[in-house]
Amino acid sequence: MRFTELFTKTRKEAPTDETSKNAQLLIRAGYIHKEMAGVYSYLPLGLRVINNIKRIVGQEMGAIGSTEILMSTLQNKDIWEKTQRWDDKAVDIWFKSNLKAGNEVGFGWSHEEPIVAMLASHISSYKDLPRIVHQFQNKLRNEVRAKSGIIRCREFIMKDMYSFAVDEKTHLDMYEKATEAYLNVYKKMGLGPITHVTSASGGVFTEKFSHEFQTLCDAGEDTIYVHKNGTLVLNEEIFNDSTLAKLGVKKENFDARKAAEVGNIFTFGTKKCEQLGLLFSDAAGTQKPVYLGSYGIGISRLMGVLVEVFADDKGIVWPESVAPFRAHLVALEGGEAEADQLYNKLQASSFKFQDVLYDDRSDKSAGEKFADADLIGIPLRLVVSRKSLEKGGIEVKKRTENESKIIPLTEALDLL
Amino acid sequence: MRFTELFTKTRKEAPTDETSKNAQLLIRAGYIHKEMAGVYSYLPLGLRVINNIKRIVGQEMGAIGSTEILMSTLQNKDIWEKTQRWDDKAVDIWFKSNLKAGNEVGFGWSHEEPIVAMLASHISSYKDLPRIVHQFQNKLRNEVRAKSGIIRCREFIMKDMYSFAVDEKTHLDMYEKATEAYLNVYKKMGLGPITHVTSASGGVFTEKFSHEFQTLCDAGEDTIYVHKNGTLVLNEEIFNDSTLAKLGVKKENFDARKAAEVGNIFTFGTKKCEQLGLLFSDAAGTQKPVYLGSYGIGISRLMGVLVEVFADDKGIVWPESVAPFRAHLVALEGGEAEADQLYNKLQASSFKFQDVLYDDRSDKSAGEKFADADLIGIPLRLVVSRKSLEKGGIEVKKRTENESKIIPLTEALDLL
Numbered sequence: 001m002r003f004t005e006l007f008t009k010t011r012k013e014a015p016t017d018e019t020s021k022n023a024q025l026l027i028r029a030g031y032i033h034k035e036m037a038g039v040y041s042y043l044p045l046g047l048r049v050i051n052n053i054k055r056i057v058g059q060e061m062g063a064i065g066s067t068e069i070l071m072s073t074l075q076n077k078d079i080w081e082k083t084q085r086w087d088d089k090a091v092d093i094w095f096k097s098n099l100k101a102g103n104e105v106g107f108g109w110s111h112e113e114p115i116v117a118m119l120a121s122h123i124s125s126y127k128d129l130p131r132i133v134h135q136f137q138n139k140l141r142n143e144v145r146a147k148s149g150i151i152r153c154r155e156f157i158m159k160d161m162y163s164f165a166v167d168e169k170t171h172l173d174m175y176e177k178a179t180e181a182y183l184n185v186y187k188k189m190g191l192g193p194i195t196h197v198t199s200a201s202g203g204v205f206t207e208k209f210s211h212e213f214q215t216l217c218d219a220g221e222d223t224i225y226v227h228k229n230g231t232l233v234l235n236e237e238i239f240n241d242s243t244l245a246k247l248g249v250k251k252e253n254f255d256a257r258k259a260a261e262v263g264n265i266f267t268f269g270t271k272k273c274e275q276l277g278l279l280f281s282d283a284a285g286t287q288k289p290v291y292l293g294s295y296g297i298g299i300s301r302l303m304g305v306l307v308e309v310f311a312d313d314k315g316i317v318w319p320e321s322v323a324p325f326r327a328h329l330v331a332l333e334g335g336e337a338e339a340d341q342l343y344n345k346l347q348a349s350s351f352k353f354q355d356v357l358y359d360d361r362s363d364k365s366a367g368e369k370f371a372d373a374d375l376i377g378i379p380l381r382l383v384v385s386r387k388s389l390e391k392g393g394i395e396v397k398k399r400t401e402n403e404s405k406i407i408p409l410t411e412a413l414d415l416l
Numbered sequence: 417m418r419f420t421e422l423f424t425k426t427r428k429e430a431p432t433d434e435t436s437k438n439a440q441l442l443i444r445a446g447y448i449h450k451e452m453a454g455v456y457s458y459l460p461l462g463l464r465v466i467n468n469i470k471r472i473v474g475q476e477m478g479a480i481g482s483t484e485i486l487m488s489t490l491q492n493k494d495i496w497e498k499t500q501r502w503d504d505k506a507v508d509i510w511f512k513s514n515l516k517a518g519n520e521v522g523f524g525w526s527h528e529e530p531i532v533a534m535l536a537s538h539i540s541s542y543k544d545l546p547r548i549v550h551q552f553q554n555k556l557r558n559e560v561r562a563k564s565g566i567i568r569c570r571e572f573i574m575k576d577m578y579s580f581a582v583d584e585k586t587h588l589d590m591y592e593k594a595t596e597a598y599l600n601v602y603k604k605m606g607l608g609p610i611t612h613v614t615s616a617s618g619g620v621f622t623e624k625f626s627h628e629f630q631t632l633c634d635a636g637e638d639t640i641y642v643h644k645n646g647t648l649v650l651n652e653e654i655f656n657d658s659t660l661a662k663l664g665v666k667k668e669n670f671d672a673r674k675a676a677e678v679g680n681i682f683t684f685g686t687k688k689c690e691q692l693g694l695l696f697s698d699a700a701g702t703q704k705p706v707y708l709g710s711y712g713i714g715i716s717r718l719m720g721v722l723v724e725v726f727a728d729d730k731g732i733v734w735p736e737s738v739a740p741f742r743a744h745l746v747a748l749e750g751g752e753a754e755a756d757q758l759y760n761k762l763q764a765s766s767f768k769f770q771d772v773l774y775d776d777r778s779d780k781s782a783g784e785k786f787a788d789a790d791l792i793g794i795p796l797r798l799v800v801s802r803k804s805l806e807k808g809g810i811e812v813k814k815r816t817e818n819e820s821k822i823i824p825l826t827e828a829l830d831l832l
Binding site for chain 1: 421422423424425446449451452455456457458459460462463466481483484485486487488489490491492511512513515516517521523530534535537538539543544547549554556558559560570571779
């Protein structure tokens with residue numbers, strides 16, 4: 001894509017009301033637009049990153065057998081009343097409104113209840129189980145305070161997944177597979193080494209347990225406790241004397257670290273399905289409630305965490321797997337014709353225009369173009385200028401490195 | 417995909433509260449789930465159709481230079497007040513709610529105002545124009561009465577596109593290109609011959625004019641007037657003596673036909689951009705408001721119209737371009753092993769599992785499988801049974817035809 005085809009512009013200054021690094025950089029580089037506190041729109045570059053994250057997550061969820069669906073934002077009060085979660089006292093982040101006819105509707109902050117209710121139309125026998133389904137959807141949550149840029153929003157894009165099993169054993173098998181799939185997702189985005197699975201509220205000691213995936217990150221809202229041996233990580237909620245005693249470990253052997261929650265998984269047991277009438281008949285014909293699991297990854301939050309974790313003082317640094325483009329081609333004075341030729345060649349090759357952002361702007365200086373390339377954070381920068389041509393071709397530099405090298409124009413295609 | 421991997425089930429009977437053919441068939445076949453009146457979720461088969469329609473529309477919009485973005489559902493009251501469209505008296509389909517801090521927020525029923533306000537951060541000079549952007553988003557509209565299944569919903573998926581130009585001439589050029597792109601979309605879905613462009617409210621005689629794309633369809637909510645010569649089609653709103661006199665045509669030469677609106681395009685002139693501060697400086701440095709166009713296609717509505725137009729008394733009939741799968745492979749008694757082999761071969765070939773639905777259910781009769789295949793409406797049915805093998809291979813039948821033919825197993829791959 002040509003830079004001149006993008007309607008967005010980069011900015012030197014971040015908006016003054018934006019205190020988080022992720023939102024500052026994403027707005028300055030033209031990835032997102034702030035609609036109001038905690039609500040952002042995705043500009044062309046931002047949507048490409050979101051789509052790349054969705055693609056990776058979708059592939060991993062597909063690999064464990066999940067099928068994709070899309071639930072509605074408007075939700076039925078009746079369904080949530082069955083589980084006592086309609087009341088604002090039970091759930092304090094609801095957005096609600098009224099239909100013309102007067103009855104209340106909710107706006108999806110979660111889809112656990114509607115999905116369970118929907119599955120009840122399709123599952124009736126043990127032969128219909130196990131099942132696992134997921135969706136990508138924007139959740140709406142009436143947070144008191146929106147902060148941390150796109151890491152905590154009033155509206156955000158989430159991948160939520162639900163597993164349905166006949167018993168705890170099958171459920172735990174799916175729960176483990178989902179854990180592995182989640183870890184694969186973080187690994188594919190370069191977050192593997194700094195992302196920990198922690199036991200969360202409920203704890204491993206109760207039937208209704210959950211785990212969080214926490215990425216070490218100074219901008220994170222959570223604190224996790226990492227054991228010096230590196231293998232045991234505890235969530236703040238369960239980091240107490242009772243847990244430590246049960247595990248036989250000492251408080252002083254843990255380091256407190258800031259972390260951002262990039263995923264969470266829950267075991268619900270059978271209660272919710274019982275409340276919502278999702279029952280199956282077993283081989284003997286007995287009616288039983290389904291065993292439910294719920295698995296979330298904040299897609300837009302993950303985008304914010306990636307910025308927080310990898311950005312440097314010059315701008316964003318995307319991992320290759322989610323970058324909006326693989327390469328950023330910069331045409332400078334004296335190299336315009338050759339850059340144009342290369343871009344056209346790339347267009348015609350199997351390496352599609354989707355994969356290269358071509359800075360063809362004629363009214364920007366070399367300094368401005370370099371600053372924008374650093375700010376936007378595409379992994380590979382290719383510069384064609386009089387100087388680079390004199391030196392023998394294109395100057396190639398990784399966003400993560402300071403050193404560049406010259407390669408012949410003819411080798412550029414092979415490089416990509 | 418194997419049928420046994422789908423969690424959805426087909427039903428013999430439609431829900432009694434669903435009077436439209438499209439919702440009846442889509443629910444019976446397991447494409448959608450009704451959350452409440454006018455609100456549906458998309459099951460795996462349904463989401464595949466939605467994604468196919470989005471792909472076609474996205475390609476055509478990309479071809480006229482549009483870039484994709486994604487706006488938020490939560491909307492800022494301030495922006496809509498600037499154009500006097502926040503008030504329920506001006507727009508009677510708003511869903512509104514309150515943030516915790518007390519201020520009102522709206523839920524996107526349209527994105528014209530927020531997109532114009534957003535573009536004001538990125539457009540300042542005539543050099544930044546023209547631009548065209550689009551998104552796929554779910555719109556929320558507080559309709560008094562939801563009817564016609566997924567043709568008129570309280571929540572629906574829309575492709576909305578916006579064009580920004582320096583003057584009327586450039587605008588009209590984009591408006592014409594968009595018209596062509598829209599007609600290509602309908603053509604690609606087999607609706608070309610029955611879809612008409614009609615002048616709508618405002619009419620061609622005012623500055624602020626619009627056009628509708630109307631598909632002839634008994635379930636449509638609109639009436640259009642088609643001239644006997646076939647080239648002139650008028651919308652009900654402007655089918656009056658004054659228009660007829662201006663065009664020099666006679667009332668009696670028109671036939672009234674039921675039609676469903678599958679797209680609409682608007683010329684807004686410069687007023688909205690003036691109200692929202694989207695200005696540019698021209699070559700002489702003078703500040704001028706941008707010329708705005710707005711272009712909508714209801715993605716989920718289009719899915720409903722396709723069902724209404726093509727379905728027969730046995731079920732849905734999808735055009736190839738939007739069908740959830742290209743082929744429906746049915747294994748019957750005596751042909752299970754061969755069907756399995758063929759499915760595995762298809763999986764391993766470049767023809768991916770995405771392209772074939774394999775009815776591998778062992779607890780269904782031939783009659784049930786045939787009925788389901790007809791109900792689901794995939795274009796090509798392949799049956800492998802003892803009988804077909806005795807006759808020399810696979811029985812191949814198009815959904816639109818009654819006659820089948822036998823082809824050797826080895827030719828099945830070539831066929832696809």
